[in-house]
Amino acid sequence: MHKYIILSFLLFAALLSQAQKKVSISGTVTGINSGETLIGASVRVAGIKNSGTITNSYGFYSLSVVPGEYTFIFSYVGYEEVTKRIKVLRDTTLGVALAIKTNLSEVVVHASTQKDIVSSPQMGLIQMDMKQANMVPVIMGERDVLKTISLMPGVKSAGEGNAGFYVRGGASDQNLILLDGAPIYNAAHLFGFFSVFNSDAIKDVSLYKGGMPAQYGGRLSSVLDIKMNDGNNQKTTLEGGLGLIASRLKLEGPIVKNKGSFMLSGRRTYADLFLKLSSDTAVKKSSLYFYDLNVKANYKFNDKNGIYFSGYYGKDQMGVRDLFSLHWSNVAGTFRYNHIFNSRLFSNTYFIYNNYNYTVEQLKNGNEFNLTSKIEDLSFKQDLEYKLNSSHSFKLGASVIHHKIAPGDISSTDSSSFNDQHVQRRYGFETAAYLSDHWKATDRLNVLAGIRLSDMFIVGPGTFTKYNPDGSTISSKDYTSGQLVKSYLNLEPRLSASYRLNDFSSIKLSYNRNTQNIHLLSNSTSSSPNDLYVMSSENIQPEIADQISTGYFRKFKNGQFEFSAELYYKWLQNQIDYKDGAEFIANKEVESQLTYGDGRAYGLELFLKKKYGRLNGWIGYTLSRTERSFAAINHGKYYPARQDRTHDLSIVGIYKLNKRWSFSASFIYGTGNAVSYPTGKYSIGGNTTYSYSERNGYRLPATNRLDIGATLEGKKHKNYQTSWTFSIYNVYASHDPYIITFRDSKTKPNTTEAVETSLFPVPIPSITWNFKF
The missing domain is CATH 2.170.130.10 (TonB-dependent receptor, plug domain)
Structure with missing residues (x-):
């Protein structure tokens, strides 16, 4: 596999040496009012068909042309178009700032407009x-x-x-x-x-x-x-909103005008304040809130060098008086150095840190314990983009991530029924190198071909145990710090292509392979303190997915409408699940409780979108099937995964009534999730215990819901602007099931009854006041 990667890079180097005798024009497209880079802005040459490009994820563009005089057109949805007539006799840098349109009387929907739906080879x-x-x-x-x-x-x-x-x-x-x-x-x-x-x-x-x-x-x-705002490098602004359950505030402005800026945004719920209004002492002393903080700063030294820092911190706190407490947090930080070598070569160097941890505390006297889990990463990544000519655009790079995972520790008091125990910490290095080429083969054919080589190194210290399928021990060995335990090398080819049938439609085809070395072990449908993150090991092999997809894409009515139909089939290997009856909370031998198998998923996706006019929105429909197969579950037969839903429909509409009023609505319908229901019961010591046969052999009832919203823009003022947002969630009080439990009937002896719980069985109104200074 290493030979293939070396050969690919040698081929890339050879192509560089044979670049055509053309010159390049390049630069950054920004918004004139804020200085924010515009991602996916269009840059094209007037009078030359298929000559355009779009700005990348950092607002940078590069075009190759034969030396001469040209008219360049810069455009972005919601902004005024800019035309520049210049002579390009050598490599030229041209930065452009676009102004926001002030006479917008319509809403513009542009999911996917950054890459033309017809000509781009990118699928999905x-x-x-x-x-x-x-x-x-x-x-x-x-x-x-x-x-x-x-x-x-x-x-x-x-x-x-x-x-x-x-x-x-x-x-x-x-x-x-x-x-x-x-x-x-x-x-x-x-x-x-x-x-x-x-x-x-x-x-x-x-x-x-x-x-x-x-x-x-x-x-x-x-x-x-997801990319955060860079911050306004022209002027300082303050904006935010006050809602029924949470408020938010954002401050941004220049560090040095036109050179650097900052953005600071915070949000907090105050549901805990409502708890204090309760007459129940236990509720009054409970906690229920979250807050998060986003920060970003950047500084541009010159046209070719700039640095960026992004940070995020978020925390959740939940607890009931002196009974229990649960809190978890996310920390993420990114330092990026951007360097433009020349008009063709663009570079980003990253240093990244992230940390996720949660803690559960049982506070009841005599039974105190503390359960903690943590995952921490430190990463380095180097990305390069090279525009060879009008036909070839390359991306290449490499990365290394150091993982440290503490799946679960329990500490307790002497009087607690728990003994101090922990699942051993695990360490690993995840490395990767990649190369891709966007090739405009002809006026009709576009190809995106890539290859990725990933390698996972699991290292000590720790004791590593191999298990048989029944959970019995095969062998156990101790490893010192940094000693290699196991490595997994995988080659991941990627290929997408589009063939334009005419100016308004195309067909596309893609294949890609992906691997995964960080795995979540969960027995619930939502985030839970019982969730454990584990790395690949001697027992857990990397998960592998191969997906093929094809589709038909069309624009009509002068691009006002877009339609797509995509078919996909996905093969999944080395899938992981708990065995029936597994013990997973702080289990030192959690890998002995796992079973491994395969999966498959296939479906049809239909999407119709209206992009312009007073009324906009989309209709999306998915017909699909998702199945898993484990030797230790359902006798090895395929069964529906819990996320399997045959039908999934969504309808979204946005209507601009006038300059001040906008209305929106969304409707969803979906087949109920696959679940396991008891098929029998027996009594032990007066307590009813249920028995189950097949995994996910039943369905929750179908879900459906209508939500509506409205926005009222305040009267325009010179120094500030305001708006009101109104919404009603679950307008017609649909009782979508969250969970169904079973219990002995209180009125009919020897009878079991099912109890359905809905989280929001009534309409939930809300109102938010938004402001900006």
């Missing part, structure tokens, strides 16, 4: 405009990008009270969530009622669910790449 890409996401009605009025993403085809919400999501049959931990390059392991606040992403601090959201580019890796199903 969702790009979300934050202005659009902020208009979709959500619970308690809290803007939530993850809830909006889950309204797209191929993406399924993990349900009410859960910020997790499933992509094309994958589990929630098989999504790589990046915040300015830093992985976020738990994206949930308050057990998933809210996500950790404060919309005020976010500039760009991209979700890759198929045809994953080679620069991404480490997860099987998707990459959610």
Whole structure:
């Protein structure tokens, strides 16, 4: 495999030496009012068909042309178009600032406009405009990008009270969530009622669910790449909002005008203040809140060098008086050095730190214990982009991540029924190198080809035990600090292609392989203190997914509407689950409780979107199947995974009535999750115990819900602006099931009854006042 990578890099070097005798024009496109870089802005040459490009994730563009005089057109959705007529006789740098349109009388929806839906070879890409996401009605009025993403085809919400999501049959931990390059392991606040992403601090959201580019890796199903605002380098502004359950505040401004800026954004709930109004002493002394803080700063030394720092901290606290306490936190920090070698070569160097930990405390006198778990990463990454000519654009790079995982420690008092115990800490290095080429083969054919080589090194110190499938021990060995225990080398090819049938439609095809070495062990549908993160080991092999997909893409009515239909099939290897009856809380031999198997997922995704006009929105529908097979479960037969839903429908509408009033609504319908129900029961000591037969052999009832919202813009003032956001969650009081439990009937002896619990069985109104100075 190393030979293939070396050969690829030698080929890349040879192509560099044979670059055509052309000159380049390059630069950065920004917003004139804020100085923010514009991701996906269009740059094209007037009069030359298929001559354009788009700015990359950092607002940088590069075009190769034969020396001469040209008219360049710069455009971005919601901004005034700029035309520049210049002579390009040698490599030239041209930065452009665009002004926001002031006469917008319509809402513009542009999920996916950064890459043209017809000509781009990229498949399975969702790009979300934050202005659009902020208009979709959500619970308690809290803007939530993850809830909006889950309204797209191929993406399924993990349900009410859960910020997790499933992509094309994958589990929630098989999504790589990046915040300015830093992985976020738990994206949930308050057990998933809210996500950790404060919309005020976010500039760009991209979700890759198929045809994953080679620069991404480490997860099987998707990459959610979120980038924070850089900050306004022109003037200082203050904005925020006051809601029923939470408030937020953002401050941004220049460090040095036109050279550097900062952004500071915070958010906090005050649900705990309502608890203090209770007459119940236990409730009054309970805690229930979360807060998070986003910070970003940057400084541009000159046209070719700049540094960026991003930071995030979020914490949740829940507890009931002196009974128990639960708290968890996320810390993430990214330092990025950006260097432009020349008009063709663009570089980013990253140093990244992230830490996720949770603690559960049992405070009841005589039975005190403390359960903690932690995962900590330190990363280095180098990315390069090289524009060879108008036909070839390369990306290449390498990364190394040091993982440290403490799956679970329990400490207790002498009088506690628990003994001090812990699951051993594990250490590892995850390395990768990649190379990709966006090749414009012809006017009709575009190809994105890439290869990624990943290697996982598990190292000591620690005791590592091999287990038989029945959980019995094969061998056990002690390793010293840094000693190699096991390594896994994997080659991950990626290939996507689009063929343009005409100016309005195309067909696409993609194949990609992904591997995953960090695994979440969970027995619940939402984030839980019982969840354990583990690394690949001698027993746990890297998870592997191979996915093929094909689709038809079309624009019509002058680009006002877009339609896509995508088919996919995914093979999953080395999937992990608990055995039936497994003991998993602080189990020193947790790997003995695991079983390994395969999976498959396949489906059809339909998407129709209206982009322009007073009424905008989309309709998304997914028909799919997701199954797993484990030798120790259901006698090795395939069974539905808990995220399997046959039908998933979402309808979103946004209507701009006039300059002040906007209305929105969203409707969802989905097949109920697969669940396991008891098939028998028996009594032991007067207590009823239930027995189960097959895994996930039953279904929860189907879910459906309608949410509506409205935004009223305040009258325009010279120094400030305000708006009011109103929403109603679950308008017609749908009783979507959160969980179904079984119990002995209190009125009918020897009878078992099912009890359905719904989190929000009534409409939930909300109102938020937003301001900006």
